[in-house]
Amino acid sequence: MTAPLIAVRGLTKSFATLRALDAFDCDVARGEKLVVIGQSGSGKSTLIRCLNGLVRPDAGTIHFNGVALDTHSERDWRRLRLRIGMVFQDYSLFPHLTVRENISLAPLRAGLCTRSEADATAIRLLERVRLPEKIDAYPVALSGGQQQRVAIARALAMRPVVMLFDEPTSALDPEMIKEVLDLMVDLARDGMTMVVVTHEMGFARKVADRVMFMEGGRLVEEGPPAQLFGAPREARTRAFLAKIL
Amino acid sequence: MTLIADNLRFMIDGLAFTLRLAFATLACAAVVSLTVGLMSVARASVLRLLALGYVEFWRNIPLLVNLLFVYFGAPLIGITLSPFAASLVSLSLWGGANGAEIVRGGIKSVSAHQMASATALGLKRWEIYRFVILPQALLPILPPMTGLFASLIQATSLASLVGVTEFFRIGQIVVERTTMQEGESPAFLVYGFVLVVYFLICSCLSHLSRVLERRLAARGTRVVVSSRGLGESV
Numbered sequence A: 001m002t003a004p005l006i007a008v009r010g011l012t013k014s015f016a017t018l019r020a021l022d023a024f025d026c027d028v029a030r031g032e033k034l035v036v037i038g039q040s041g042s043g044k045s046t047l048i049r050c051l052n053g054l055v056r057p058d059a060g061t062i063h064f065n066g067v068a069l070d071t072h073s074e075r076d077w078r079r080l081r082l083r084i085g086m087v088f089q090d091y092s093l094f095p096h097l098t099v100r101e102n103i104s105l106a107p108l109r110a111g112l113c114t115r116s117e118a119d120a121t122a123i124r125l126l127e128r129v130r131l132p133e134k135i136d137a138y139p140v141a142l143s144g145g146q147q148q149r150v151a152i153a154r155a156l157a158m159r160p161v162v163m164l165f166d167e168p169t170s171a172l173d174p175e176m177i178k179e180v181l182d183l184m185v186d187l188a189r190d191g192m193t194m195v196v197v198t199h200e201m202g203f204a205r206k207v208a209d210r211v212m213f214m215e216g217g218r219l220v221e222e223g224p225p226a227q228l229f230g231a232p233r234e235a236r237t238r239a240f241l242a243k244i245l
Numbered sequence B: 001m002t003l004i005a006d007n008l009r010f011m012i013d014g015l016a017f018t019l020r021l022a023f024a025t026l027a028c029a030a031v032v033s034l035t036v037g038l039m040s041v042a043r044a045s046v047l048r049l050l051a052l053g054y055v056e057f058w059r060n061i062p063l064l065v066n067l068l069f070v071y072f073g074a075p076l077i078g079i080t081l082s083p084f085a086a087s088l089v090s091l092s093l094w095g096g097a098n099g100a101e102i103v104r105g106g107i108k109s110v111s112a113h114q115m116a117s118a119t120a121l122g123l124k125r126w127e128i129y130r131f132v133i134l135p136q137a138l139l140p141i142l143p144p145m146t147g148l149f150a151s152l153i154q155a156t157s158l159a160s161l162v163g164v165t166e167f168f169r170i171g172q173i174v175v176e177r178t179t180m181q182e183g184e185s186p187a188f189l190v191y192g193f194v195l196v197v198y199f200l201i202c203s204c205l206s207h208l209s210r211v212l213e214r215r216l217a218a219r220g221t222r223v224v225v226s227s228r229g230l231g232e233s234v
Helices: A044-051 A074-081 A099-109 A115-128 A144-156 A174-189 A201-207 A225-230 A235-244 B002-039 B045-059 B063-077 B083-109 B112-120 B125-162 B167-182 B187-218
Strands: A006-015 A018-028 A033-038 A059-064 A084-087 A162-166 A193-197 A210-215 A218-223
Touching: A006 A044, A018 A044, A018 A059, A018 A218, A033 A044, A033 A201, A044 A162, A044 A193, A084 A144, A084 B112, A099 A115, A099 A144, A099 B125, A115 A144, A144 A162, A144 A174, A174 A193, A174 A201, A193 A201, A201 A225, A210 A225, A210 A235, A218 A225, A218 A235, B002 B045, B002 B083, B002 B125, B002 B167, B002 B187, B045 B083, B063 B083, B063 B125, B083 B125, B112 B125, B125 B167, B125 B187, B167 B187
Parallel strands: A033 A193, A033 A210, A084 A162, A162 A193
Antiparallel strands: A006 A018, A006 A059, A210 A218
């Protein structure tokens, strides 16, 4: 049995009086596509942000590739972030930089490649996300869906081993959601390990190896999409699915 | 008007002094503003408290008192300051305190999402400030900072009170001398001239600032997310 890529044990996080994560355990295997669903306030965003240290857990351990992470060490987190890519709900492209510069900034600063290599990578990734002509445009000239695809390309430029997605399509106008989801399906097919927080159940059904339903900072139920959507065991899962499906 | 022409050489010397003091002050104030501004958003609370203390002290006293305090206080701690140096120091410290708040405001106005996405890419904190936050903070900082700079340029006239023969002081001398020699006071003419020159200098500054603002805005340093807005999820 190979060790999971990410192993989380007892992860706990509170914000003032709100228990966002409650002794949470989770494994992510290499190549696995894990989709996390739940209401807002269920802790799913907190969970995904704990995985790359944007939120520091109050308690619990995180193992990456079998190696324990010192959750208090900014250095450890930074090194981990070079292996974990994240895509946000609001895409957050750097508006003062061109698409090319957005994509190459982090790899260049991390010393991962030379400038010409970074350029070549940007071109290649933009072709992958089907936006090669936008390479010298500023984000303000792109639609939301285009910006999100560039954000994905920017994260991929770091050659991550895992990609985290925090509601990547929730802020997009409906007609742009498909182009981003198609790209994510593509990534999944290429073997990327993915943890996706989303409300897009169609995507979950198509791509997920496992779906986790969270509530109150805890795991309520998990299983392959066919089972979780088709025959949920828990009443709370059924109630949630009834609301959104 | 011939009065101005006759004293022109004299007045230009004063103007040169003013411009030297002004440029030096703006440069020093800018450095202080940036330094203290960054300190005020630092992670270490010691730095934040130092910045806060500095800003509160220099901002809440009148600039004139500040200047006299520095000029007469320096010898008491064993430093001799020329009138020019004393003016430079007090104006820079005061300007830096106000400027630091402007810098802090500009930094805070950059969306927290920018910090999050830059952090997620593995950039170091100083790199995030240097390449992501500060370039975006520049646009909101520019208008109030220009106003501060204009105030500092005008405030150099206070240096006359500690003996710097800058432009305003020269004007004053011309008025006094002419009044004694000719019996008539050319105060309105001379001070009017001084006013016009200050106005021209500060106008150039604000024009430059607007040009820079337009350039930055065209690059789109502000991105508006789609009208659907963001659902904050936990």
